[in-house]
Structures are given as C-alpha cells and as structure tokens.
Amino acid sequence: MATPKKPRKSTDPKPTKLRPAAAPITGQCLCGAVTIETDVPVFWAWHDHSAPSRRVHGAAYATYVGCWKSKVRVTKGEGAIARFVDAERKQVRHFCSRCGTPLMFERGTSAKMINLPRSLFTGRTGREVKYHVGIEQLQDWAYLGAPVGPLKGYPGVTVEKSRKRAKAAELFDPEMFGDEL
Numbered sequence: 001m002a003t004p005k006k007p008r009k010s011t012d013p014k015p016t017k018l019r020p021a022a023a024p025i026t027g028q029c030l031c032g033a034v035t036i037e038t039d040v041p042v043f044w045a046w047h048d049h050s051a052p053s054r055r056v057h058g059a060a061y062a063t064y065v066g067c068w069k070s071k072v073r074v075t076k077g078e079g080a081i082a083r084f085v086d087a088e089r090k091q092v093r094h095f096c097s098r099c100g101t102p103l104m105f106e107r108g109t110s111a112k113m114i115n116l117p118r119s120l121f122t123g124r125t126g127r128e129v130k131y132h133v134g135i136e137q138l139q140d141w142a143y144l145g146a147p148v149g150p151l152k153g154y155p156g157v158t159v160e161k162s163r164k165r166a167k168a169a170e171l172f173d174p175e176m177f178g179d180e181l
Contacts, residue, residue: 024037024038025038025040027122028120029077029096029098029103031096033096033099034077034080035076036073036075036116036120040125041125044066045063045118045130046129047062047129047131048061049139050134056093056095056102060142061142062102063118064118066113067113067115067116068112069112072104080098082096082097089108090108090109091107094106101120103120104116105117147161149161
C-alpha cells in the first residue's frame with residue numbers, strides 16, 4: 001500500500017501583512033507661512049530642559065517629537081525657513097523667517113533624525129511624552145502641576161492655590177531621637 005505524498009511547501013515567500021498607514025499629521029508656524037507634515041506615529045517624544053532650548057522657545061522647557069528625516073515633509077513655505085547653525089554644540093535650528101516660530105531641530109549626533117516642536121501639531125502624534133533631556137537643568141520657576149484656581153477679576157487667568165504648611169513639630173520631633181541629640 002503506497003503512502004500518500006505530503007504536499008510540498010511553496011518556496012514563494014508569504015506576503016507580509018501590512019498595517020494601513022495612518023494619516024500623516026500636519027503642523028504649521030504661527031503665521032501659517034510654513035507647513036510641515038510627518039507620518040504617525042513619530043519615533044519618540046520628550047521635554048528638553050536644556051538652556052539652548054529654553055532660550056529658543058522662551059519657556060521653561062521645549063517639548064519635541066523625534067522623527068526620521070525621511071518621514072518629514074515641508075508642504076508649504078520652504079523658502080520661508082531660516083537656519084541657525086550652532087557649531088559649538090553641533091546643532092542646527094530651523095525657524096520661520098516671518099514669525100520666528102521654531103520649526104526643526106537637528107543634532108549633529110543624529111544624522112537620520114530630526115526633532116519637531118510638539119506645539120506645531122494640534123493633532124495626536126502617536127507618542128506620549130515620557131522622556132526628559134537635561135532634567136538637571138530644570139528651573140525652579142517651572143510650573144510642575146500644582147493645583148490652580150481662577151484669579152478673581154481676571155477672566156482666563158489662574159493662580160496656584162496656596163498649600164497649607166505642616167507644623168514644624170510634625171516635620172521634626174526631637175523626641176523621636178531620644179537623648180541622642
């Protein structure tokens with residue numbers, strides 16, 4: 001009795017299942033002269049507390065999304081983009097020549113990546129901001145999420161709520177050390 005032959009496996013590779021591409025996100029500068037587009041999700045997202053980023057953005061820190069350069073497209077206003085080359089730090093910062101909005105940030109150590117300010121985009125980027133660069137440079141005047149409430153007489157303005165201080169005796173009780181003090 002002859003045994004049935006097993007069917008041969010095809011040597012052709014199986015087609016890979018591709019996820020449908022997400023729609024790209026579009027961002028723009030303040031005046032609208034420059035529009036940038038990138039694919040979602042971006043590679044990563046972080047807060048940069050370093051002095052150069054604070055100064056460029058005029059804020060306690062700048063929030064960036066990192067992207068592959070090949071995924072970033074200037075869809076409008078390429079001629080309105082100016083550059084600042086910081087040779088000492090090996091960085092290039094691009095900004096709108098009309099309104100001054102920071103647009104792109106390149107580090108010499110990351111030739112294939114480019115960083116875009118998160119604030120350019122109103123839509124989701126596909127990454128939560130979980131990372132911090134230069135956290136040791138965090139400024140003591142930076143807002144860290146304290147509770148706020150409305151400031152009377154100033155619509156749209158909030159003020160940090162005062163925190164009740166614990167009594168000194170509660171923070172330090174000499175009796176807990178016995179006669180050692």
